[in-house]
Amino acid sequence: MKYNLLYFKIISITLFLVVSITSCTLEKENGHSGTIKVALREAGNQLLLRKLDSTSLILPIKELKPQVYLISFEKPISFEPSDVVTVIDSSLNLLSLSKNYRVEVVQCTDGEVAYSYQMNIEEEQTIIPCAGRNLPKACYHIKVEFLEIISQSSFKKRWTPYVLIFGILMYAGFLYLRKFKKQPISEEKNSSYSSIGSFQFYPEQNKLVKSATEISLSKKECELLEIFVANPNQIIKREALTKKVWEDNGVFVSRSLDTYISKLRKKLKDDDSIRISNIHGVGYKLEVDDVV
Structure with a gap:
């Protein structure tokens, strides 16, 4: 029973450490999300200023799902695609955010993509279609999706250290438990004792033992x-x-x-x-x- 309790404690401590690490990671991600929203709001502000509009509101930046964000405007706006590319890239670079992302300018009325492009830290993977065709004044959303965060390779890169830590702690706990379980048997075999009637007297351990009951001295x-x-x-x-x-x-x-x-x-x-x-x-x- 006491070994099961010890094992339970080891598992609990290990899980506590993993949960703590995960919580710290989630807190960092939440902070990262807030930083992205600030950068995208600034990008929306710069787009309005390029149209000499300093009064229209930028609606709250929405996180549609992990690492996918939406910029919306209070009023219809016209776009020059090159401005979208320049402004968003500049705003993300200002806060040292990811260079791997996809941008879609979506029409509010039917959800169709009016313009899109993809940026990548690897230049050959960057795709920017012709940016010379202006988008007429209308209601648009700008959807920004960060690519490497949700990729499988990034997931593995992020969680592999924690999995390894968990495995190491579990293995260490197993070794300690095995050693601890063997220790009482070893002590009983190696400790010298004297028999007094039905008692076993262990002078080095200051105890008497009778029918598996220990009496401290x-x-x-x-x-x-x-x-x-x-x-x-x-x-x-x-x-x-x-x-x-x-x-x-x-x-x-x-x-x-x-x-x-x-x-x-x-x-x-x-x-x-x-x-x-x-x-x-x-x-x-x-x-x-x-x-x-």
Whole structure:
């Protein structure tokens, strides 16, 4: 159960990191979208100014779908296609935006494309049809679609690092879990312990084990029990116990030994075959019935 919980924690942390990275990416994309809208609004403003129109409104820039935007105008307008090419390219360059995009001048009435062209960072892939034919005054939308962002190669380029990070974290978690699962078995095999009746005493780990139940021991309890286990069924004088356990550990109070002996008795009470007896005026003895 505890290993499943550990694995769940590893998965949760990994997913948290991936979600955090994704969130940061989305935040960057949202910021990128806002920058594009600013650039396209400026492009619309420049087109109006070229027609000496400084009063007509540019309607809010719409994002039709990821990386596809629409410029709309309050009033009908006429276009010189070369102005559209120049103004949009200049506005995007001003904010260091993508050079790979497609532009369509769409008629509001029927949705037909009145003029279109494609720009690309690779000159041979740039397509600009004849720009000398003016478009008559009418209602137009200008649709700008950024190409490389939605391309498959760009998607792979963007997400591949995150997939790799996720895979590395998952693999690291698997290795850690496998090591962690093996560790208790290794400890049980390699840790030395002494048998006291039905108990297993692990002095290095300060614990008793009985039927898979662990009983923690304090440092003093562990040191006292070590002495008793090394000398079963033998009387150990009080002076010897106090000297070995308290000699280099500060001030010894006369009742301290009795207090710790009482604590040990409570922790050993579940096995009737072992007991710590008080030898009046002398000391204590660990009595173990099965010692030969």
